[in-house]
Structure formats: structure tokens, C-alpha cells
Amino acid sequence: MASLYPLSHSHQLLQRLLALNKPKSLAPALHFCYLVGGNIEIRGTDAEQPFRQEANFKWLSGCDVPGSALTIEYEHEGGDQVDPAKVHTRLWLPDVDEAEVMWCGLPPAPEDLAKSLHLTSIQRGWTPQALYPPKPKADVPTFLHTMPLVSPPTTIMARINGPKHATEYLEKALHEARRYKTDREVELMAKASEITAGAHKNLMRLVGSGEVADENAAEAEFVSYCRKKGSKHQAYSPILAAGSAAGTLHYIDNDRAFPSEPTLLLVDAGADSNSYAADVTRCIPIGNGGRFTKECKEIYELVLSMQYAAFERIKPGASYEDIQRLMHDVLARGFLRLGIFQVEAASSEDDAVRKLMDEGLTSAFYPHGVGHLLGLDVHDVGGLPDGRSSEPLLKYLRLRVPLEEGFVITVEPGCYFNEHLFAPFKNSSLVNHEVLARYNYVGGVRIEDNLLVTADGFRNLTPEWLPKTVAEVEAVTTGQSA
Structure with missing residues (x-):
């Protein structure tokens, strides 16, 4: 229930801790978890950096006060x-620092935080020594759980009669528990998605009308819209990449004028709602009267077909590794139809696709994963418990556990024209280089939505009114719809 946030998160965490520590955890014991939040960082001699609470601490406490435990x-x-x-x-909470109050004002009082944070207690003033548990009962073992690299003082360990200090469970349990979003978390992410969608649509209108003509102004308009709607922070550094810049996956320079010739502006940006992220990507026609050129339209519709193919697989138990391979399959078939790929000796399209994927050629145009977990971190934790895959088509995939109800995920296939990525295949006979040259100006296309996995499929948290098809985008960029 939303009213239990974040108290219910500690229950989820402990359930994971018990599961990770079997068979010892089946016996009676005192389990004690100790975490410290983030502090404000200073740049230079006296410039405070914007503060963002450490995500695990935020998830368990809901607290944004620096220096808390x-x-x-x-x-x-x-x-x-x-x-x-x-x-x-x-x-x-930390003690009140009178000098700090002069510069930054009074921090929130415990009774004020208690109005929105449902915890057993909220108190002011602490030291590490005072927070560790007292000497346990002789017949009940104590498990003291901390994050890696946190080592309780030896005096504390002696005082509490040598409990079992464990760093191998808490972080792993946190990462596993954070995969499953509560109703309150979904509510916050839906709000972030709503603001994000509005910013994307507003930018489509401005680019289409010619009011925005460079990447810097595009970023400023996007961020300004989010701020005005109540999102103080972006969930990550916005990507506003025009033309060839969109071939760089995480291009964040955002400092170039739009090309003089028609192309696309790739916008990968998301608002933040109480530290929860949205992560949405759309592409906007530049020039050409607000319409997609022939090549831009063909690549855009191919990527859209990739996303729709992924949507058909999203449900509990689905494998993102299988969906990732499917994305390469759909891309290969699309490039064969466009004439960019050519496999003369193939006996069938299926045979041609297998050869193209075996050669790794599709990775030159689609190098990243189809999506990832989303939450307090834009690339949320828990997706890679066993690390990245060594399989070439999967090596950048960030989600390698079967989907479960309660996961929030992104679905973001793409297609890019990047000389660096293509260099190993510059002499390949499987590519019609003359045809490929006609598409290079497109730069890159990515289409991304955020989905909540449900019992029977998914719920798209990205509002359906955000334009996505060619016709829907052009209706906004040409001024036919608001």
C-alpha cells in the first residue's frame, strides 16, 4: 500500500536477506542493518554540488536529508x-549545525518528516558508535549487515560480543528487492513519465515550427518544461542529438546547430519525480516542412516495428536475452528489404538473417541492449546478478533475469549510422555500400517507452497521447495538431 512507503521496503529487504542466508537465517537471530546516506559534495573551495541521495538509502528511508543514517x-x-x-x-538525522543554518536554513525537523515518511522512528543526532546494536542475548546470534567496505569499529564489535558481521548479503538483497516496484513507486514513475511526455511533445512543436534551431536550445526547452511542471531534476543527462550526432549512443554535448539539410533530432531525456526516473526517447524531423524524409521515415518505421515486436513478448517469465536476439532478427530483415544488406548465396530470408547475425553485422547498426530496469536509478540495479554476457549480440544488454510482475523496464530498440561502428565491415560483400550511403545522414533512431510488467503482460507508463508513429509525430511538427 502507498501509505506504508517506505516502511514496507524494509520488509522486502529482510525477506531477501533471509532467502540469501539460508540455512542460517531459518534459525532465531537478531538481524541488524546499518546504512549511511550521502553528504553534500563541495567543488573547489566553497561551491556546493546539487545533492542527490544515495539510491539504496533513499529506497529504504525516503529521506533526502544529507548526512543521515x-x-x-x-x-x-x-x-x-x-x-x-x-x-x-x-x-x-544529523545534529543542527548553526553555521550551516546561516547559509542553508534549518533542516527539516523529525516531526515534519514523519508526516510523509512512515518509519518506526525519526530522531536527530547520531554517531556511528551509538547506532550499532547493544550486546545481544547470549542465546541469540546477531547478524550485523552493512554495505561493502563498511567496517564497524573493533571496539563496537567487542562490546556487542562479536556478532556475525556480513557484507555479502545487504547489497545483493537491496538490488534484488528494488526490482519490484510498489504501488507508490509506480505512481511516482507514472508522474515522471507524464511530465516527460509533455516535454517531448512540446519540443516536437517547437522544432517543427522553427522556434528551436540548435541542440542547446532544444535541451533548454525540454528541461524548462519539466521544471515548470514540478520536476526539479532530470533523471539523467539529456541527449539531444541532431543528424550524425545521433549515431553516438550517449551524446550529451548538445551544443551544435541543426544541420541545414533535413534529418532527425534524437531526444532521449526523462524527468525525475521524487528521485524516480522516466526514460523516454523520440525522434523529431528537422527541416523538410516538419516531415520525415524518405530514408528517415523508412529507418524510423523499422525501429518502430522492432519495438512492437518486443512488446508482443513482454510478460512475466519472458527473457530479455531472447527479445534482444529478436531485435537483431527484425533489423536484419528490414535492412534486406531496404537493400542495405545483401546475401546472394542465401537459400531463403531465414538463411540470410542467420548469416548476417553470425557475422555480427547487425551489431554495427544496433550495438546496445533492448532495455533495462528503471527506478531510482535510470539503469536500475538488479538486472545483471551474474554480470554481462560474453555473447556478441548480448554483451551490452543490461537485463539478464526473467521478467517478473512488478518490474519496470524500458524497451528501446535503435538503428545507428556510425562510421566507427561500421569500420570492421567497410569492405563487407554483405552490404550494398551504395544503398547504405543514402541512409548515413539519418544519424540514428531510437524509440523508447517505459513499461510496468503486470500479471498478464504490461502497462505502458509512457502516456499514449505522446506521438510515436510517423503520422502522429508529423501532425505535431507540421502544426496540424496541438
Whole structure:
């Protein structure tokens, strides 16, 4: 329930801790988790950097106050289930620094935070020594869980009679638990998506009318719209890439004038809602009266067909590795139909596609993964418990666990024309280089939506009113619709 946020997150975490620590966790024990939040960083001598709370701390506490700490104490009576009545989640705020108050004002009081943060208690003033658990009962073992690289003082360990200090479980349990979004988290992400969609659509209108004519102005308009709608931060550095710049996947210079010849502006940008991310990509025609050129339209519609093919597979149990291979298959067939690829000795289209994928040729035009988990981090944790794949078509895929209900994921196929990526195939007989040359100016196309995996499929958190088809985008860029 939304009203339990973030208290319910500690229950999810403890359930994962028990599952990771079997069979020891089945026996009665005191489980004690200790986390410290982030602090404000200073650039140079006296310039504060914008503060963003460490994501694991934010997920467990809901707190954005720098210099805070969190403890979770759970008296486990045994078995494999958590008893919420015995979970004590305490937020510890830093003492008031009078000098800091002069510059930055009073920090929020515990009673103010308690109006929106549902924890066992919120208190001011703490030291690391004071937060560790007291000496445990002689007949009940203590498991002291911290993040990696956190080492309790030896005096503390001696005082509490040598509990088991473990760093191997807490981070892994956090990453696993954060995969599953609560109703409150989905609500925040839907809000971020709503603001993001409005910013994308507004930018389509401005680019189409000629009011925006360079990448810098495009970014300024996007960010300004989000700020005006209540999103103070972007979820990540916006990508506003025109023409050939869109061939660079994470291009963030955003400092060039639009090309004089018609092409596309790739916009990969998302708002933030209470630290939860949206991650949406659309492409906007530049020039040509607000319409896609022939080549831009063909590549755009190919990428859109890739996304629709992925949508058909999204449901609990689906494998993103299989969907990633499908994306390469759809791209290969599309390039064969456009004449960019040619496999003269193939006995069938299926045979040609297998040869193209075996050669790795599709990766020169679609090098990244089809999507990733989304949450407090734009590339959210938990997607790669066993690391990246060594398989060439999968090596940049960020999600390698079967989909489950409650995951929020991105679906973002793409197609890029990048000389660096294509260099290993510059003499390939499988490419019609004359035809390819006609498409290079397109730069790159990516189309991205954010989906909540449901029991029977998915719910698209990206509003359906955000233009996506060629006809829908052109209706805005040509001024036919608001």
C-alpha cells in the first residue's frame, strides 16, 4: 500500500536477506542493518554540488536529508518469513549545525518528516558508535549487515560480543528487492513519465515550427518544461542529438546547430519525480516542412516495428536475452528489404538473417541492449546478478533475469549510422555500400517507452497521447495538431 512507503521496503529487504542466508537465517537471530546516506559534495573551495541521495538509502528511508543514517533491527523468531511487527526501522538525522543554518536554513525537523515518511522512528543526532546494536542475548546470534567496505569499529564489535558481521548479503538483497516496484513507486514513475511526455511533445512543436534551431536550445526547452511542471531534476543527462550526432549512443554535448539539410533530432531525456526516473526517447524531423524524409521515415518505421515486436513478448517469465536476439532478427530483415544488406548465396530470408547475425553485422547498426530496469536509478540495479554476457549480440544488454510482475523496464530498440561502428565491415560483400550511403545522414533512431510488467503482460507508463508513429509525430511538427 502507498501509505506504508517506505516502511514496507524494509520488509522486502529482510525477506531477501533471509532467502540469501539460508540455512542460517531459518534459525532465531537478531538481524541488524546499518546504512549511511550521502553528504553534500563541495567543488573547489566553497561551491556546493546539487545533492542527490544515495539510491539504496533513499529506497529504504525516503529521506533526502544529507548526512543521515538508517538502522533496521529485526528480531527473527525463525522460519523463512518476516514478521513485520518485529521490524524496527529508525531514521537518524544529523545534529543542527548553526553555521550551516546561516547559509542553508534549518533542516527539516523529525516531526515534519514523519508526516510523509512512515518509519518506526525519526530522531536527530547520531554517531556511528551509538547506532550499532547493544550486546545481544547470549542465546541469540546477531547478524550485523552493512554495505561493502563498511567496517564497524573493533571496539563496537567487542562490546556487542562479536556478532556475525556480513557484507555479502545487504547489497545483493537491496538490488534484488528494488526490482519490484510498489504501488507508490509506480505512481511516482507514472508522474515522471507524464511530465516527460509533455516535454517531448512540446519540443516536437517547437522544432517543427522553427522556434528551436540548435541542440542547446532544444535541451533548454525540454528541461524548462519539466521544471515548470514540478520536476526539479532530470533523471539523467539529456541527449539531444541532431543528424550524425545521433549515431553516438550517449551524446550529451548538445551544443551544435541543426544541420541545414533535413534529418532527425534524437531526444532521449526523462524527468525525475521524487528521485524516480522516466526514460523516454523520440525522434523529431528537422527541416523538410516538419516531415520525415524518405530514408528517415523508412529507418524510423523499422525501429518502430522492432519495438512492437518486443512488446508482443513482454510478460512475466519472458527473457530479455531472447527479445534482444529478436531485435537483431527484425533489423536484419528490414535492412534486406531496404537493400542495405545483401546475401546472394542465401537459400531463403531465414538463411540470410542467420548469416548476417553470425557475422555480427547487425551489431554495427544496433550495438546496445533492448532495455533495462528503471527506478531510482535510470539503469536500475538488479538486472545483471551474474554480470554481462560474453555473447556478441548480448554483451551490452543490461537485463539478464526473467521478467517478473512488478518490474519496470524500458524497451528501446535503435538503428545507428556510425562510421566507427561500421569500420570492421567497410569492405563487407554483405552490404550494398551504395544503398547504405543514402541512409548515413539519418544519424540514428531510437524509440523508447517505459513499461510496468503486470500479471498478464504490461502497462505502458509512457502516456499514449505522446506521438510515436510517423503520422502522429508529423501532425505535431507540421502544426496540424496541438
